[in-house]
Amino acid sequence: MDTRPLQKIDLNLLIALEALLEERSVSRAAQRLHITQPAMSKTLSRLRSVFGDALFTRNSRGIQPTPRALELEQALPALLADISRLVSGNAFDPWATTGEVVLALSEYVGVALLPPLIRRLHEQAPRLSIRTITRVENQLEQLAGGNLDFAIHISQSHYPPEFRVYEVGSSPPAILVREDHPLTHGDITWERLATYPLIRLYISDLGQAELVRNSETFNRMRNPQQGSLETSHLMTALEVLRNTDYFLPGPAYMLQNEAAARGIVALPTPEGADHSMKYMLVMHERGANSPLHQWMWRQMVETLQSLEAPE
Known part of the structure; x- marks a missing residue:
């Protein structure tokens, strides 16, 4: 993808363009964005330079969008909404969630954990895929590198601070x-x-x-x-x-x-x-701001808590 045309785009320009298109007035758009009218006029000048079009012409009621501006008016709301979701993230909906979560655990732990966990996930996130791996060396490195999302393993002597751990039991x-x-x-x-x-x-x-x-x-x-x-x-x-x-x-x-x-x-x-033998559920901090990883962590912890404590 050639991103060079994007280098001259300031996101604030697009926000200003949306205000101009909706208000059909430079002064009202300026008030809406809490800037002065001269500053909005300067912003409009920059918009005209970016798009190579006058964008608006003046009439008795304010400003009238050009055909090019009307084209932009159709695409701009969806574009700004996509950017907003990209920055802030979507509201997490387990039912609609897709993708794959990779979990490392020994088979004997999986025999006890997976049946109730998968039943819970099927009821709440039926489109989510789970992949388990039983033979994984250097699990902390794999978690940090993104090859694993979670691991349940025998407790190690030390966990660096970038790992979140939960004691499963012993x-x-x-x-x-x-x-x-x-x-x-x-x-x-x-x-x-x-x-x-x-x-x-x-x-x-x-x-x-x-x-x-x-x-x-x-x-x-x-x-x-x-x-x-x-x-x-x-x-x-x-x-x-x-x-x-x-x-x-x-x-x-x-x-x-x-x-x-x-x-x-x-x-x-x-x-x-x-x-x-003490067991730990582990994830790396790279998932700290991932709604999916945080939700999965809660599902695993609650499932583990529901199991009968090891003898």
Whole structure:
């Protein structure tokens, strides 16, 4: 788009032109804009220069627009209204809102959060699209860069001031196994765990979490004499648990969705694994003046508050 012709346009000139067209009088237009009549006459001179047309001719009743001015009269109200909306923003209407919101969260959080959240959004903003991503590294950088709109992840040790955070809740670590697993009988010890194969659920933000004690503890569970499975798919991990003697260390929150966790139980971890995992909802300040982002934030917070608190 060639924007060079726009360089000589002053928005105030267009506002003055609208007043002249509506008042059909230089003096009344000046009064309306709270300027002197000589100043309005000077503005009219500038308008004539910009548009290359006299725009108005004088008659006994004031000023009469030229054909060019009448053309401008048809287009000017809509143009000024568009500029006003561009500057101030439209009144936010969830029902009419379109576009896409990108949310990063682990699958086990999504299993609990997404069904009620999507139901709420479908009722209030049916045209809005939600895209979730489960494997996202460096989530704060992605939020700052605009690749993500929101993230729900395990709490990090530090958040720069440009991030808005809301503590979702916390969940203690647990040992997940099938209901009739041998580990459901007797005490859970590191020695007993070492005799069973391990599932490691990939969580993209786990490496940045405040889980030093947990990481060390869970690393002790691994035994080179036993096989293991690493996956980022929660449903796959739970199905393997239901059909094998594998165990899965992770937050008890994984069982929040009763339908998905059918046949799976959470056992206490051995001594030393009592550090709960804390979760945060995060957004970058770039969305501070976005009605959509502010509205979505409220919807997620209210949905999270409506869920049963993690055990």
